[in-house]
Amino acid sequence: MTAEESATYTDFALINTGGIKQDGSDAVNELSYLILDVVEEMRILQPSSMVQISEKTPDSFLKRALEIIKTGFGQPSVFNTDAIVQELIRQGKSVEDARNGGASGCVETGAFGKENYNLTGYFNLTKVFEITLNNGFDPQTGKEIGLKTGVASSFKSFEELFEAFKKQLKNFVDVKVKGNSVIERLYAEHLPSPFLSLLIDDCIAKGRDYHDGGARYNTSYIMGVGLGSITDILASVKYNIFDEKQITMQDLLKALENNFEEDETLRQRFLNKTPKYGNDDDYTDEIMKFVFEAYYDAVSGRPNTKGGFYEINLLPTTVHIYFGKVVGATPDGRKAAEPLSEGISPVQGADRKGPTAVLKSASKMDHVRTGGTLLNQKFTPHLLAGEDGIEKLAHLIRSYFKLNGHHIQLNVVTADMLRDAQKHPEKYRDLIVRVAGYSDYFVDIAVDLQNEIIKRTEHKSF
Amino acid sequence: MAKGIIFDIKRYAIHDGPGIRTTIFLKGCSLRCQWCQNPEGQRTEPEIILRSPRCATDCNQCVSVCPQDAISKDGNSIEIDKAKCDLCAECEEVCVYEALEVVGREVSVQEVMEEIKKDKIFFDESGGGITFSGGEPLMQVDFLEALLKEVKKKNIHVALDTSGYVSFEELDRISDKVDLFLYDLKIMDNKKHEKYTGVSNKLILDNLRKLAERGKSVAVRIPLVSGINDDDQSIQTLVNFLQSLKNINQIDLLSYHSGGREKYKRLKKEKLPKAFHSPSKERIEEIEKILADSGFSVKEGV
Numbered sequence: 043m044t045a046e047e048s049a050t051y052t053d054f055a056l057i058n059t060g061g062i063k064q065d066g067s068d069a070v071n072e073l074s075y076l077i078l079d080v081v082e083e084m085r086i087l088q089p090s091s092m093v094q095i096s097e098k099t100p101d102s103f104l105k106r107a108l109e110i111i112k113t114g115f116g117q118p119s120v121f122n123t124d125a126i127v128q129e130l131i132r133q134g135k136s137v138e139d140a141r142n143g144g145a146s147g148c149v150e151t152g153a154f155g156k157e158n159y160n161l162t163g164y165f166n167l168t169k170v171f172e173i174t175l176n177n178g179f180d181p182q183t184g185k186e187i188g189l190k191t192g193v194a195s196s197f198k199s200f201e202e203l204f205e206a207f208k209k210q211l212k213n214f215v216d217v218k219v220k221g222n223s224v225i226e227r228l229y230a231e232h233l234p235s236p237f238l239s240l241l242i243d244d245c246i247a248k249g250r251d252y253h254d255g256g257a258r259y260n261t262s263y264i265m266g267v268g269l270g271s272i273t274d275i276l277a278s279v280k281y282n283i284f285d286e287k288q289i290t291m292q293d294l295l296k297a298l299e300n301n302f303e304e305d306e307t308l309r310q311r312f313l314n315k316t317p318k319y320g321n322d323d324d325y326t327d328e329i330m331k332f333v334f335e336a337y338y339d340a341v342s343g344r345p346n347t348k349g350g351f352y353e354i355n356l357l358p359t360t361v362h363i364y365f366g367k368v369v370g371a372t373p374d375g376r377k378a379a380e381p382l383s384e385g386i387s388p389v390q391g392a393d394r395k396g397p398t399a400v401l402k403s404a405s406k407m408d409h410v411r412t413g414g415t416l417l418n419q420k421f422t423p424h425l426l427a428g429e430d431g432i433e434k435l436a437h438l439i440r441s442y443f444k445l446n447g448h449h450i451q452l453n454v455v456t457a458d459m460l461r462d463a464q465k466h467p468e469k470y471r472d473l474i475v476r477v478a479g480y481s482d483y484f485v486d487i488a489v490d491l492q493n494e495i496i497k498r499t500e501h502k503s504f
Numbered sequence: 505m506a507k508g509i510i511f512d513i514k515r516y517a518i519h520d521g522p523g524i525r526t527t528i529f530l531k532g533c534s535l536r537c538q539w540c541q542n543p544e545g546q547r548t549e550p551e552i553i554l555r556s557p558r559c560a561t562d563c564n565q566c567v568s569v570c571p572q573d574a575i576s577k578d579g580n581s582i583e584i585d586k587a588k589c590d591l592c593a594e595c596e597e598v599c600v601y602e603a604l605e606v607v608g609r610e611v612s613v614q615e616v617m618e619e620i621k622k623d624k625i626f627f628d629e630s631g632g633g634i635t636f637s638g639g640e641p642l643m644q645v646d647f648l649e650a651l652l653k654e655v656k657k658k659n660i661h662v663a664l665d666t667s668g669y670v671s672f673e674e675l676d677r678i679s680d681k682v683d684l685f686l687y688d689l690k691i692m693d694n695k696k697h698e699k700y701t702g703v704s705n706k707l708i709l710d711n712l713r714k715l716a717e718r719g720k721s722v723a724v725r726i727p728l729v730s731g732i733n734d735d736d737q738s739i740q741t742l743v744n745f746l747q748s749l750k751n752i753n754q755i756d757l758l759s760y761h762s763g764g765r766e767k768y769k770r771l772k773k774e775k776l777p778k779a780f781h782s783p784s785k786e787r788i789e790e791i792e793k794i795l796a797d798s799g800f801s802v803k804e805g806v
Contacts, residue, residue: 307563310600322622396516398524398623425518434518437630441524444625477541477761481514486555488766 053088057081058144060103061094061123066141068098075106081118082110094144095443096123104436112426114454119149122443126151128410129448133353135259148357149385149414149449150263156243158257158348159413162222164265164358165215166365167272167333168372168382174203174210175295181370189213195291200280207276208336215340218264219352226262226347230254253348260350263413266337267358267365270383273319273330274374274392278312280329282373298371301378312375313468320388322399327406334407342411355414358384385416391471397421397438405445415448422455423499424476457499460484464492508647511544511607511639513619516626519805521663521684521723523632526623528616528651530636531608532643534669536702537690539729539760539780543767545639550591550608553770554582559603566595566604584772613650620655633661635686642670645677652681665725668708675711685722686756687712691733692741700732709745716749723754725805728791730760734783739791743798755795758805759788 059077063069074093081091093107107118121144130140135153143153152159170188173180178188191206230253238252239245245256282288289297289308302309319326337354344352358365366381374389376382383389386404393400397419404417425431435452442450455473463470467485475484475495484492509531517527532548540546544553559580566582567575574588575595582604593606620634627633634655641648641664655662664678665686679685689708691697697705715722724746728734746752759782768776783791788804795802 306560307565307600310560313600314602315600396514398516398626402622425516431518434524434630437524437632438516438626441626441629444629476519482766486557486766491766 054147055089056146056148057089057091058121058146059091059093059118060096060099061144062096062098062127062141064138064141066137068096068100069094070099070103074103078106078110078118082113085115087115087117091118092121092145093118094121094123094126095439097443099123101436104439105432108426108432108435108452111452112423112432112454114456116451116453119449119451120439121145121149121449122447124443125409125446125448128446129413132410133259133261133351133413139258145414145449148359149416150355150357151413152261153259155241156257157259157261158242158252158350159259159261159263161355162225162262162264163218164267164361164365165218165337166268166369166382167211167266167337168268168275168369169365170211170214171207171272171275172369172372174207175298178210181299182368194295197291200276200284203279204276204332204336208340211336212340215264215344219344222262223347226253230347255348255350257348260346260348261413262346262348262350262352263355264341264352265358266354266356267362267384268382269330269333269356269386270319270389270392271372271374271376272333273326274316274383274389275372276329276333277319277326278316278373278375281316281325282312294373298373301371302375309375309377312373313471316374318374318388318392318394320393320400320403321395322402327403330403331406338411353413355412356386357414357416358382385418387416387418391469391473394472396474397425398441401438401442401445401447401450405442405447409446409448412448417447417450418453419450420453420455420473422473422475426454455499457496460492460496460499464489506647506650507610507612508616508644508651509548509550509608509610510616511609513616515619515623517635520635520637520665521633521686522661523630524623524626525632525635525663526620526627527635527637528620528641530638530641530644530648533638533640533667534643534703535640535667537727538700538777539727539732540777541761541767542639543771543773544607547608548643550606550610551771552584552589552591552595553605553607553767554584554772555603555605555770556580556582558601560601563601565598565600569594569598613647613654616651617654620660621658624658624660627660631661633663633683635663635665637665637686640667640669642666642674642678645670645674649678649681652678656681668711669703670707670711672711672714675715679715679718679720683721685715685720686725687715687722688725688727689742690727692738692745696732712752713749716751719751722752723756724752725756725758727758727760728783728788730781730783730787732780734787734791736794739794743795743800746800747798753799753801754803755800756803756805757788757792757795759783 059074061069095104127140129151130143139153139156145151173188175194177193178190179186188210191209197203234251239256242252242257244258245252248256250256283291297305297308317323317325319330341352341354362382362384367379370378409415463473463484470485473484474481510528511531512529514527517525520527531545533546561579567577572588574585576583595604596606661683663684663686664682667688694705760780792802
């Protein structure tokens, strides 16, 4: 991965605290709290920190973590131990190895010390759709790089279009896996890791290198990027072309080609009058599930060259920005080169029904069949104020984890973000602030009141 | 089945009672508090609100679609002739910029229940539930009663935010299906109450007394407005009254904010209300202390 693609130099070490012991009992102890103290005091960005919350984790530990999150530097992130364990067991790990495992890097699960699990590459789901819509042709590079799955205007139904997308998707996963196999063999034959092989279980017993199937478990992950974007794109095509018949496929293609230059009204329709993922609306959430299943079917269970298997996870790191740059305008109202959605979060500004709706939407996919999903959720400080705010947030997270959610990262809205919202209201249509006894969309209130809220946000000493 | 008019459903409402809640806002209110923060909840009928900053200067969709020719537009300033408008909502439908919105829609009990059920897992986890607010929810008592019946079948905790300005029979009709009353007390002095809210507080105080006598769980909510109800005498009268009641020990203090005036502009109300102010932080703390010293459990709302 290049610096241009990643735009970050973090090393992705992740300190796991909390969780459960090998025998399944709660693992929170004095040291867990001490680690949180250090995280709070040092505010270190690397290594990153996270807490594992299981059903058995005491509330006091979760609340201690939330107090630190509230200070607004994005850490620790919060993981669901019970989901992680289920994910690992489904992948074939023993119960003990699963309980000793956790998440590393961004959000990916692994059996610590016993597994070689590799993130083998990011997968641009939205790009695949762009190529599908152009019958195998990539309008950005002018090259034919996909299959000929049919001219877009020839599709009689959404289902036909989706079938074409699935074919295209499978084809690109084929290409990806072919390339991966070469890379895996290169590592196995020319880049052995004797030191790592000493540390990872069964390499010595098997007499094989870490990169050559020596580890007890060997998993290759392909990371799906832009789930929110691809869902909104497909929902928009289904809704506006096939269901409501607002526009024709030809008109859509023309508008996309021109980057909505002469179609601002159409773009606004896509943005404001079209169902969006993240609102607990089955219309879009069902489409999200179709995409999930298609991606899962295309990737999961394929053998790699190390005796292990491919699995999916849904995390973007920072690549959703780079991937956005190589995709033209899309039917969800996104203009060319703008970022895609990240992880399994809704498209920025698309979720308008608050956090419970986002969590409900996100939980409709089967997290257990992934090796990790990433959900970012913005919170305005008023939602976290006081002991009450923390208490309710703790309940919110526990509910998401009951629904098998894998991970949630809470980002507290800062004064700087609000200033950015004043400049770019379109990106912050979902941002609700507490004015006083009532709440309102930040971008809708008068400038002097916005300024006052910015001041309030700045001065709130958490 | 009964139908009613609501103007909003807010999920993850965390300031309207215990736990994580969904608040249903029923439209219509008999009071006209000059500091009202939800003026869109006052009239029973649906009405159109305008968010002019969102409006696009070169778009004319609403003007051309209106079957009554009720809309005129200059730049991004929209005018609606209320005499002609029949609230058909066609303008809202075509407005892709979301500058025009009809607040208040007729809904069935079943429709509301569908929304309520969506967050059941969060209610169960947090000890939360549903809050009915407004407006004055008891203005639509038949609809409210029908809703409460369904909500109770699902074993969901119910809070009712009320002004108390209704006949006691109506309050009584629903009181066994309400777990917590959020009861607004604005001004103790009747003359002042009439002046600032448009109605006498006699019925309100009587009803509160009766609810307390029946042992209902009540949290009294006081919107603090500077110069109106935050002086020592007002607070003392309030304390004396509440101490004379049985079973009342929870007080929520809500501070007024002039931001509600923004909504008056959107509603195109002829007269913008006077700008009121919240008491200073120090004053609110003093009041909290007086109330706490008098034996009440006080929570400051946000």
